[in-house]
Amino acid sequence: MKRTYFNELAPRWDELPAPPDAPEKVAHFTALAVPPGASRILDVGCGTGILVEHLGRNCAAFTVELDMAERMLALNRARSNGPRFAHVCGDALHPPFAPGSFDAVLCFNVLPHFEPPERTLCSLVECLCPGGLLSVGHLMDSAALNAFHASLGGAVANDRLPPAPELAGLLESMGTEVIRSEEWEGWYLVQARRS
Template identity: 35%
Template sequence: MNLARKTMNAPALAAVYEHAWRPTLFYLASGRTTGTDRREAVDRLRLSGPMKVLDLACGPGNFTEYLSTYLTRGGFVTGLDYSPAMLAKAATDNASPRVGYVRGDARTLPFADGTFDAVCCFGALYLIPDPLTATREMIRVLKPGGRIAISTSYRENNLFGSASSMAASLSGLRLFDRDTFPKLFVRAGLTEVDQRVHRFMQYVDATKPL
């Protein structure tokens, strides 16, 4: 396990992740606040009614619980993460009748095809081993007509981008270029593919056609 993944599995990080670690690092990386990201996630996933939602790599569950507040009776958000420390924090701080947490591997999701109306992964694919396999798994468990949304790292296709990738790789982080996820979505048959870049972060969403 590389340094980045060891850090994310540490109980000490789980305790401060959503209050200090994530807001600070993501603001530096994207110029966006956690509140902005959450509100945009709701819009991009088109959350409403009794939808079933998967929040992949949910961490301590702050996004997970927030998303659930936009669902009506019968709606449910499943947060999946690999870290026991993060899941323990989620169960303590972000429990809700419309939220449940599961430990699992993003590369082999423990759900049937077409289980969820919306699937998301915010700020984690650059940590997951074989992130493209994980993304294909997200598409697999998404229902036809459903929405997928991700945010992940971004690098320009130039010397600075190459240097940034090399530096990030020393700790186990990956930086993705502009084409990686839009092309993956298109090849998987998704439509309405949209990408927005903010500094070192990219936000990509799409629809699985009926």
């Protein structure tokens, strides 16, 4: 159901309204989420490729763009063709990668859509190498985003972003070390390192 929802949204995704400072914030998120020297990155729920330009600017890492909606991924491919990018259509609950495959896992604007969120996060933590960094980012605080999803209704009506301290606690219970947990109007970022 959610896959259908995002496939239908794909052709309009890049035209949807965004805050005027979104490009700077996306660049900031990407810069914080890619550790120096990272060589393998997983961009989860990559959509049409909002992070692609910034990933290209920040590092020379090999990046896997992962999304369950094939129409999102098709648009993404047009932005990120070339040997530094691979495109995988699949659910983050069952990422088709060996444990420890990535130095950084980026979840930008996607966590509330995971089903179920806890198990999906566990699967993504497993994708990290020891010392690898998981980053969860949004351009809204959790209360605003949850109200927004409720107002949209349909497939995403109940998709919930936990307050940053709650997500930080969940990630700690998975054995990661939380290195950043911040949330205010127009910004949300939780980062955790796999031990």
